[in-house]
Amino acid sequence: MRDGGDTTFFVVLKDRADLSGAKKQKTHAKKAEAAYRELRSHAESSQKSLNAFLDKKKAGHQGYWIANAVKVTGGQDLVNELAERPDVASVVERRSFKLDDIETSDKQVTASRAAALGTDSSADGTDAPAWGVADIKADQVWDQYQDRGEGIVIANVDSGVQYDHPDLAANYRGNNGDGTFSNDYNFYDATGTCATTAPCDNNGHGTHTMGTMVAKNGLGVAPNAKWIAAKGCTTDLCYDDELLDAGQWILAPTDHNGQNPRPDLAPNIVNNSWGGDDGTFYTDILNAWNSAGIFEAFAAGNDGNGVTCSTTHPPGSQAESYGVGAYDVNGRIGSFSGFGPSPIDGGAKPNITAPGVQIPSTWPGNSYNTINGTSMATPHVAGAVALLWSAAPSLIGDIQGTRKLLDEGARDVDDTHCGGTAEMNYVWGEGKLDILASVEKAPHTAAVVSGKATDKATGAALPNITVQSTDAAGAVRTVTTGTDGTYRLPLAAGTYSFAYSGYGYANRAVTGVTLAESQAYTRDIALTAVPSHQVSGIVRDVTGKPLPGASVELTGTPLPAVTTDANGRYTFKKVAEGSYGLAVKPAAPVLCNGVYTGTAAVGAADLTKNVQVPNRTDNSGNVCAPAAYSWIAGSKKVALTGDEDSAKISLPFSVKHYGVSYSTASVTTDGLINFLSSRVGDYNNTALPAAGVNGVKGIVAPLWDDLTLDKKSSVQTATTGTRGSRKFAIVWNNAAYANGTSGRATFEAVFDEATGGVTLQYQSVADRGAGATVGIADQSGSDALQYSFNQAVIANGTALGFTQGAK
Numbered sequence: 001m002r003d004g005g006d007t008t009f010f011v012v013l014k015d016r017a018d019l020s021g022a023k024k025q026k027t028h029a030k031k032a033e034a035a036y037r038e039l040r041s042h043a044e045s046s047q048k049s050l051n052a053f054l055d056k057k058k059a060g061h062q063g064y065w066i067a068n069a070v071k072v073t074g075g076q077d078l079v080n081e082l083a084e085r086p087d088v089a090s091v092v093e094r095r096s097f098k099l100d101d102i103e104t105s106d107k108q109v110t111a112s113r114a115a116a117l118g119t120d121s122s123a124d125g126t127d128a129p130a131w132g133v134a135d136i137k138a139d140q141v142w143d144q145y146q147d148r149g150e151g152i153v154i155a156n157v158d159s160g161v162q163y164d165h166p167d168l169a170a171n172y173r174g175n176n177g178d179g180t181f182s183n184d185y186n187f188y189d190a191t192g193t194c195a196t197t198a199p200c201d202n203n204g205h206g207t208h209t210m211g212t213m214v215a216k217n218g219l220g221v222a223p224n225a226k227w228i229a230a231k232g233c234t235t236d237l238c239y240d241d242e243l244l245d246a247g248q249w250i251l252a253p254t255d256h257n258g259q260n261p262r263p264d265l266a267p268n269i270v271n272n273s274w275g276g277d278d279g280t281f282y283t284d285i286l287n288a289w290n291s292a293g294i295f296e297a298f299a300a301g302n303d304g305n306g307v308t309c310s311t312t313h314p315p316g317s318q319a320e321s322y323g324v325g326a327y328d329v330n331g332r333i334g335s336f337s338g339f340g341p342s343p344i345d346g347g348a349k350p351n352i353t354a355p356g357v358q359i360p361s362t363w364p365g366n367s368y369n370t371i372n373g374t375s376m377a378t379p380h381v382a383g384a385v386a387l388l389w390s391a392a393p394s395l396i397g398d399i400q401g402t403r404k405l406l407d408e409g410a411r412d413v414d415d416t417h418c419g420g421t422a423e424m425n426y427v428w429g430e431g432k433l434d435i436l437a438s439v440e441k442a443p444h445t446a447a448v449v450s451g452k453a454t455d456k457a458t459g460a461a462l463p464n465i466t467v468q469s470t471d472a473a474g475a476v477r478t479v480t481t482g483t484d485g486t487y488r489l490p491l492a493a494g495t496y497s498f499a500y501s502g503y504g505y506a507n508r509a510v511t512g513v514t515l516a517e518s519q520a521y522t523r524d525i526a527l528t529a530v531p532s533h534q535v536s537g538i539v540r541d542v543t544g545k546p547l548p549g550a551s552v553e554l555t556g557t558p559l560p561a562v563t564t565d566a567n568g569r570y571t572f573k574k575v576a577e578g579s580y581g582l583a584v585k586p587a588a589p590v591l592c593n594g595v596y597t598g599t600a601a602v603g604a605a606d607l608t609k610n611v612q613v614p615n616r617t618d619n620s621g622n623v624c625a626p627a628a629y630s631w632i633a634g635s636k637k638v639a640l641t642g643d644e645d646s647a648k649i650s651l652p653f654s655v656k657h658y659g660v661s662y663s664t665a666s667v668t669t670d671g672l673i674n675f676l677s678s679r680v681g682d683y684n685n686t687a688l689p690a691a692g693v694n695g696v697k698g699i700v701a702p703l704w705d706d707l708t709l710d711k712k713s714s715v716q717t718a719t720t721g722t723r724g725s726r727k728f729a730i731v732w733n734n735a736a737y738a739n740g741t742s743g744r745a746t747f748e749a750v751f752d753e754a755t756g757g758v759t760l761q762y763q764s765v766a767d768r769g770a771g772a773t774v775g776i777a778d779q780s781g782s783d784a785l786q787y788s789f790n791q792a793v794i795a796n797g798t799a800l801g802f803t804q805g806a807k
Contacts, residue, residue: 006073006074006075006677007073007074007075007093007094008071008072008073008094008241009071009072009074009079009091009092009093009094010069010070010071010072010091010092010093010094010240010241011050011069011070011072011082011088011090011091011092012067012068012069012088012089012090012091012092013046013047013050013068013069013070013087013088013089014087014088014089015042015046015068015087016042016068016284017038017039017042017043017068018038018042019035019038019039019287019288019291021034021038022034022035022038022291022292023291026473026475027397027471027473027474027475028266028268028292028293028396028397028475029263029264029266029474029475029476030473030474031291031292031293031397032251032252032263032264032266032292032293032294033263033264034292035251035263035288035291035292036251036252036261036263036292039065039066039068039251039288040065042065042068043063043064043065043068044065046068046087047063047068047070049087050070050085050087050088051063051070053085054070054072055659055660055661057074057078057081058660058662058675058676058698058779059072059073059074059078059676059779060072060073060074060676060697060698060778060779060780060781061073061779061780062241062778062780062782062783064241064244064245064248065248066244066247066248066251066284066285066288067244067247067282067284067285067288068284069092069244069284071094071241071780071782073676073697073779073780073781079091092240094239094240094241095239095240095277096237096238096239096240097233097237097238097239097243097274097275097276097277098236098237098238098276099159099203099205099233099236099237099238099273099274099375108369108370108371109363109365109367109368109369110367110368110369111365111366111367111368112368113167113217113218113219113368115368116130116219116360116361116368116369116370117129117130117218117219117360118131118360128218129218129219130212130218130219130359130360130361131329131355131358132212132354132355132356132359132376132380133218133219133220133221133380135329135355135432136221136354136355136380136384136432136433136434136435136436137434137435137436137437138221138222138383138384138387138435138436140436141387141391141435141436141439144436145391145439146448146488147387147390147391147439147490148222148223148224148225148387148390149214149221149222149223149224149225149383149386149387149390150224150225150390150479150488150489150490151390151393151469151477151478151479151489151490151491152222152225152226152268152269152386152389152390152396153173153225153226153227153228153267153268153269154210154213154214154222154225154226154227154228154267154268154269154270154271154382154383154386155227155228155229155230155250155267155269155270155271156206156209156210156213156227156229156230156270156271156272156273156379156382157229157230157232157233157243157246157247157250157270157271157272157274158205158206158209158210158229158231158232158233158271158272158273158274159201159202159203159204159205159206159207159231159233159234159235159236160189160193160194160199160200160201160202160203160206160207160229160231160233161187161199161201161206161207161210161227161229162199162200162201162207162362162363162364162365162366163181163183163187163198163199164181165207165211165215165362165364165366166216166366167211167215167216167217167219167220167362168207168210168211168214168215168216168227168362170216171214171215171216171223171224171225171226171227172186172199172226172227172228173186173226173227173228174186174187174199174228176503176555176556176557176558177463177464177465177466177480177502177503178464178503178556178557178558179558180553180555180556180557180558180559181198182555182556182581183197183198183199183256184197184254184255184256185228185253185254185255185262185265186228186229186253187199187228187229187230187231187256188229188230188231188245188246188249188253188254188256188258189231189256190230190231190232190242190243190245190246190249191231191232191233191234191239191242193231193234193235194231197256199229199231200231201231201364202234202235202364203233203235203236204363204364204369205233205236205273205375206229206231206233207361207362207363207364208359208361208362208363208369208371208375208376209271209273209361209375209376209378209379210227210229210271210362210379211361211362211363212359212361212376212379212380212383213225213227213271213379213382213383213386214226214227214383214386215361215362219360219361219362219368220361220383221379221380221382221383221384221386221387221435222383222384222386222387222390224390224479225383225386225390226478228253228267230245230246230247230249230250231246232245232246232247232274233274238274241782243274243282244285245258247282247285247288247289250266250267250270250289250294251263251266251288251289251292251294252266253265253266257619258619259619263292264476266292266294267294268293268294268295268385268386268389268396268397269294269295269296269297269382269385269386269389270289270294270295270296270297270382271296271297271378271379271382272296272297272298272299272315272316272378273299273373273374273375273376273378273379274299274375275298275299275301275313275314275315275316275317276301276303276313276314277313277314282314282315282318283318283320285315286315286318286320286321287320290320290399292397293396293397293398293399295322295382295385295389295399295402296321296322297322297324297378297379297381297382297385298315298316298321298322298323298324298378299316299323299324299373299374299375299377299378300312300313300316300317300323300324300325300326300337300338300349300350300374300377301313301316301317301338301374302336302337302338302373302374302375303336303338304334304335304336304337304338304339305335305336306333306335306336306337307417308339309339309340309341309417309418309419309426310339310340310341310342310343310418311338311339311343312325312338312339312340312342312343312349312350313338313343314344316338316349316350316374316378317338317340317342317343317344317347317349318342318344318345319342319344319345319347322351322352322381322403322406323338323349323350323351323352323429324350324351324352324353324354324356324374324377324378324380324381325337325338325339325350325352325353325354325356325374325377325427325428325429326353326354326355326356326357326372326373326374326376326377327353327354327355327356327357327377327428327432328355328356328357328358329355329357329358331413331432333353333413333415333427333428334356334357334372334373334374334377336372336373336374337350337353337356337374337377337427338350338374339418339426339427340418340419340420340426340427340429341418341419341426348420348424348426348429349426349429350426350428350429351403351406351407351429351430352381352406352407352410352428352429352430352431352432352433353377353413353428353429353431353432353433354377354378354380354381354384354432354433355376355377355380355433356372356373356374356375356376356377356378356380357372357376358370358371358372359371359372359376359377361376380433381406381433384406384433384435384438385402385406387435387439388402388405388406388435388438388439388442389402390490391439391442391444391446391490392439392442392443392444392445392446392490393446393477393490393491393492394443394445394446394492395442395443405438405441405442406430406433406435406438407424407430408430408437408438408441409433409434409435409436409437409438409439409440409441410429410430410431410432410433410434410437410438411431411432411434411437412428412430412431413425413427413428413431413432415427415428444518445492445493445517445518446490446491446492446493446517446518447490447491447492447493447515447516447517447518447519447520447521448488448489448490448491448519448520448521449469449488449489449490449491449496449498449515449521449522449523450486450487450488450489450520450521450522450523451486451487451522451523451524451525452481452484452485452486452487452524452525453465453467453481453485453486453487453500453502453524453525453526453527454485454524454525454526454527455505455526455527455529456526456527456528456529457528457529461481461483461484461485461486462481462485462502462505462527463480463481463482463483463484463485464480464481464502465480465481465485465487465500465501465502465505465525465527466478466479466480466499466500466501466502467479467480467481467487467489467498467499467500468498468499468500468501469489469491469496469497469498470496470497470498470499471491471492471494471495471496472494472495472496477489477491491515493515493516493517493519494514494515495512495513495514495515496513496514496515497509497510497511497512497513498510498511498513498523500525500527502527503556503557503558503576503578504529504530504576505527505528505529505530505576506527506528506529506530506577506578507578508525508527510523510525529576530576530577530578531576531577531604532574532575532576532577533574533575533577533602533603533604533605533606533607534571534572534573534574534575534606534607535554535571535572535575535600535602535606535607535609536569536570536571536572536606536607536608536609537569537570537608537609537610537611538564538567538568538569538570538610538611539552539564539568539569539570539584539596539610539611539612539613540568540610540611540612540613541586541593541612541613542592542593542594542612542613542614542615542625542626543626544612545568546564546566546567546568546569547564547568547586547593547613548564548565548566548567548568548587549563549564549586549587550563550564550568550570550584550585550586550587550613551563551584551585551587552564552570552582552583552584553581553582553583553584553585554572554575554580554581554582554600555580555581555582555583556578556579556580556581557575557576557580559572559575563587575600575602575607576602577602577603577604578601578602579599579600579601579602580599580600580601580602581597581598581599581600582596582597582598582599582600582609582611583595583596583597584596584611584613586613588791589788589791589793590616591616591624591787591788591793592615592616592624592625592626592787592800593613593615593616594613594614594615594616594617595613595614596611596612596613596614598611616785617785617805618776618778618783618784618785618805619783620658620659620778620783620805621804621805622658622776622785622802622803622804622805623785623802623803623805624785624787624800624801624802625800625801625803626798626799626800626801627759627799627800627801628799629761629797629798629799630761630799631748631761631763632718632720632727632729632731632748632750632761633716633718633731634714634715634716634717634718634729634731634733634748635716635717635718636716636717636718637714637715637716638667638714638715638716638717638730640667640668640669640709640715641669641709641710641713642669642708642709643669643707643708643709643738644668644669644670644679644682644683645668645669646666646667646668646669646674646678646679647666647667647715648664648665648666648667648678649664649665649666649667649717649730650663650664651663651664651665651728651751652719652726652728653723653726653728653751653753655728655751655756656756656804657675657698657700657776657778657779658698658776658778658779658783658805660675660779662675666678666679667715667730668680668682669707669708669709669715669735670682670683670685670704670705670706670707671701671702671703671704671705671707671732671735671745671747671772672696672699672700672701672704673699673700673701673702673730673749674698674699675698675699675779676697676698676699676779677697677698680696680697680699683706684706685701685704685705685706685771685772685773685789685790686773686789687773687786687789688701688773688775688776688777688784688785688786688789689777689778689781689782689783689784689786690777690781690784695781696777696781697777697778697779697780697781698777698778698779699776699777700749700758700760700776700802701772701773701774701775701776701777702732702747702748702749702760702774703732703735703745703747703760703762703765703769703772703774703794704772704773704774705737705745705769705771705772705773706737706738706739706771707732707735707736707737707738707745708735708736708737708738709732709735709736710736712734712736712744713732713733713734713735713736713744714733714734715730715731715732715733716730716731716733717729717730717731718731721753723753724753724754725753725754726753727750727751727752727753728750728751728753729748729749729750729751730748730749731746731747731748732745732746732747732748733746734746735747737766737767737771739771741766741767741771742766743766743767744764744766745762745764745765745766745767746762746763746764746765747760747761747762747763747765748760748761748763749761755803755804756803756804757801757802757803757804758776758801758802759799759800759801759802760774760787760799760800760801760802761798761799761800762794762795762796762797762798762799763796763797764796765794765796767792768792768793768794768795769788769790769791769792769793769794770790770791770792771790772788772790772794773786773788773789773790774786774787774788774789774794774800775787775788775789776802785802787800
């Protein structure tokens with residue numbers, strides 16, 4: 001803040017949630033649900049006073065429940081005031097973590113899996129494993145225990161994943177098994193980088209780490225585990241706020257909009273191959289994950305030189321984490337591997353070491369890459385835990401018990417030059433990961449359920465049938481049948497129900513199955529094919545008019561999406577009987593038309609399913625809708641002319657914007673109303689939301705464009721109505737386009753005292769908004785409701801309304 005400007009930082013509160021209740025829950029889902037409820041409610045109550053203070057200061061802010069921290073944008077004076085508050089533990093600058101150069105340099109990208117593995121054989125997941133997979137003896141676990149991670153869900157917080165990579169697609173939890181994918185609750189892009197809701201990876205790092213955990217054909221440690229992912233790194237940089245968003249999603253996965261959290265869908269394990277700051281900001285995240293029974297593995301870091309001690313970095317160096325160092329194929333410690341003791345607290349780090357030099361794995365573009373780093377070692381540990389928990393399901397969610405078995409199974413390496421003992425030192429930790437030894441030490445009490453799914457009429461094997469088990473406590477585990485129709489699922493002793501489902505077949509259920517310890521239970525299942533019928537209907541927009549060009553999907557079927565015709569009609573000619581998700585996505589420009597999600601139950605006859613899409617909303621509940629046009633002429637001139645300038649005006653009544661009340665606002669020549677800063681948005685408009693230090697925040701954008709006010713132009717205000725039901729208009733008259741576009745624009749924003757809403761009205765806009773941003777954005781830059789961005793969609797004599805949300 002040396003220049004006296006604003007910056008973004010985090011206010012960490014002293015008060016902490018009590019997660020002891022979550023730890024006492026009996027199932028993974030109940031642990032995650034209890035942790036989420038406690039963290040969310042505690043943050044809401046403890047942040048209330050701070051939020052009120054920030055609102056009074058007109059400072060943009062966004063709260064996080066997983067760390068009880070609030071992201072704030074403000075200046076040095078605000079920082080000083082916050083630091084003096086009795087409820088504040090610390091004020092922390094917004095930081096970024098870099099994926100280390102050693103991990104992404106010297107790429108050895110190839111389209112050949114055999115070349116990456118260094119073998120000419122065609123591995124099928126059970127032979128010719130990568131050297132690291134073999135060194136930790138994962139392949140021996142496959143052979144001796146018939147265990148490849150079945151029923152376990154692994155996640156990573158990384159740069160994303162190529163979800164349809166040939167060696168990863170089958171394991172993606174969002175794979176419906178019929179050629180379609182459901183990304184809600186299975187992938188989240190905290191960075192806003194991916195072009196669609198589908199997982200993406202614009203770096204490669206995340207695809208590589210995921211491959212080491214679960215890839216098929218010899219590359220992954222647990223090739224039958226399922227995976228989900230949170231993109232918390234833009235490319236090679238991972239910012240605090242995006243990592244916090246990703247961390248929250250891991251504990252309570254949401255849809256792609258970050259809404260409707262489902263902690264019951266949290267993963268069992270999360271890999272974190274990033275780090276690097278000497279702070280302890282992530283202690284709360286680690287505690288939250290651990291209380292929910294989510295095993296986390298963190299890279300120890302690549303800041304070592306093979307000699308110097310205390311080179312490991314957070315979060316992998318924190319006492320709460322399980323930190324992982326790296327070694328090579330010859331059993332030598334990686335020259336870059338971070339050593340202990342921990343620079344944070346002097347504790348014993350790393351916890352364990354795993355293969356991390358010349359590690360072949362999956363890479364974007366359906367290719368493979370061989371790279372180095374503790375980032376490559378860490379997913380070996382995460383995958384190993386999947387093997388351990390699949391083989392011994394009584395350990396699922398037992399973080400300390402699992403760490404103990406990993407530690408006891410590790411092969412000791414004597415190197416005490418940084419401290420410790422031969423059994424546990426600050427170079428190797430507990431030693432080299434040996435998952436076979438850990439599995440052998442685990443309780444072998446699991447019953448094994450196996451069987452084959454077939455077509456009842458033909459006897460043909462049925463692949464991709466979902467097999468779901470539920471125990472008496474409600475714990476759910478899921479596997480899918482292989483290409484030969486077989487499945488295998490280890491389960492703790494108890495009473496279970498089993499559900500079998502797949503597209504084109506009637507669901508089957510088996511209840512009251514009691515399994516004894518170490519029992520081998522076979523349950524083959526024959527499924528009956530069901531008839532197909534036509535599904536059709538008309539899609540209408542928010543005004544009730546037919547909506548052409550919308551994409552209509554029947555999720556849970558292999559059918560490709562269809563597009564509505566000029567009359568809004570869609571048709572699926574043959575859909576098997578069953579219940580499916582129905583999703584309607586308007587085509588660009590979407591305007592105020594939201595995405596519809598519902599169900600379609602196909603019974604014994606053709607189904608007509610008409611749909612009206614909902615109004616679009618933002619995360620704060622503000623709603624966009626077409627409005628009745630009722631122009632209010634300006635009556636009082638604002639002293640504002642020229643190009644790239646602003647003027648401050650007083651508001652005749654208190655105006656609320658994203659829950660904060662304002663008595664003044666700044667109006668710019670470029671068609672913006674700013675509640676936080678006098679000058680933003682000069683020269684170039686951007687899409688909303690626009691986060692970051694230079695992002696446009698706390699604004700209403702009736703027509704944000706590069707406009708200029710010449711002698712023919714003016715800005716005026718007008719107030720109509722009586723107290724309690726007044727309307728206040730800010731009017732731009734005959735604004736010219738600075739880029740020379742012919743014609744002019746006359747438009748206004750009207751604030752309604754009674755409803756708290758704002759209506760944008762357009763008398764005449766020459767280019768119809770082709771170079772403008774229209775919408776609203778919150779004070780933190782993280783939430784917005786954008787109507788259009790550089791789209792010619794504004795008709796003369798029309799109006800657009802934004803209704804205040806619950807915030």
